[in-house]
Amino acid sequence: MTTTTLLHLDSSADLPGESVSRDLTARFAHAWRARHGASGYRYRDLAADQVPLLGPAYAPLGRRVERRGVLSPAEVSALAEGPDERREWALTQPLIAELLAADTVLLGVPMYNFTVPAALKAWIDRVSFPGAYTDPATGRSLLDGTRVVVVTACGGGYGPGTPREAFDFQTPYLRAYFTNLGVPDSALHFVHAELTRADDIPALAGLQPLAAASLAAARSAVADLAASLTG
Numbered sequence: 001m002t003t004t005t006l007l008h009l010d011s012s013a014d015l016p017g018e019s020v021s022r023d024l025t026a027r028f029a030h031a032w033r034a035r036h037g038a039s040g041y042r043y044r045d046l047a048a049d050q051v052p053l054l055g056p057a058y059a060p061l062g063r064r065v066e067r068r069g070v071l072s073p074a075e076v077s078a079l080a081e082g083p084d085e086r087r088e089w090a091l092t093q094p095l096i097a098e099l100l101a102a103d104t105v106l107l108g109v110p111m112y113n114f115t116v117p118a119a120l121k122a123w124i125d126r127v128s129f130p131g132a133y134t135d136p137a138t139g140r141s142l143l144d145g146t147r148v149v150v151v152t153a154c155g156g157g158y159g160p161g162t163p164r165e166a167f168d169f170q171t172p173y174l175r176a177y178f179t180n181l182g183v184p185d186s187a188l189h190f191v192h193a194e195l196t197r198a199d200d201i202p203a204l205a206g207l208q209p210l211a212a213a214s215l216a217a218a219r220s221a222v223a224d225l226a227a228s229l230t231g
């Protein structure tokens with residue numbers, strides 16, 4: 001048994017039995033645990049257990065750190081001034097450590113108003129602390145060996161050539177975010193389930209076959225990814 005670690009984050013505000021992204025990430029996680037065991041599996045429900053929005057002491061601490069360069073977590077702790085900055089760092093550092101410890105990060109991401117849910121954005125803002133993913137000795141990204149699997153679900157369709165292609169601020173944003181942190185583009189995997197509302201919205205009823213095909217392809221893609229990603 002390997003000691004590989006999977007960090008599984010869901011961000012749908014919908015019920016577990018209804019959410020398409022939760023269903024798909026659960027399938028990936030189930031297959032991953034069957035292969036690697038449960039000891040390296042970490043789960044965080046960002047909708048049910050929300051990461052607090054940044055408080056006014058977060059940015060001053062970040063600026064103080066940036067002026068000094070890349071610091072270790074212990075050095076950041078030592079720089080934190082007063083109870084508010086210490087609280088911000090106490091809320092932040094465990095989430096950074098959890099991300100750094102993961103070999104694979106699995107994200108369930110519904111599209112809300114053309115982009116990611118606020119619950120996920122709260123996590124992103126908090127974990128993106130200055131210098132947290134840079135090796136102080138080499139300058140290289142500490143996430144250059146991390147794999148990220150993003151499972152998106154959207155009610156409409158935003159594929160190439162569709163009328164709303166330019167409205168997708170979810171996938172381009174997440175690609176920019178993770179590659180900017182140093183995750184190689186080749187280690188970033190996207191699975192999309194689209195037209196998830198076709199069964200509910202009368203105007204989309206004609207697209208039900210496409211929706212069913214999209215869901216089937218997404219289920220197959222998460223199973224293939226869980227089987228093919230090693231380590």
Ligand SMILES: Cc1cc2nc3c(=O)[nH]c(=O)nc-3n(C[C@H](O)[C@H](O)[C@H](O)COP(=O)(O)O)c2cc1C
Nearest residue numbers: 012014019020021110112113114153154155156196
């Ligand atoms: C608050 C909210 C905003 C939404 N905004 C969009 C949107 O901008 N575009 C879209 O295609 N679908 C939108 N939807 C539909 C969801 O993307 C769709 O229901 C998706 O399946 C949600 O993921 P989930 O099933 O994992 O919860 C929205 C749904 C909610 C609840």
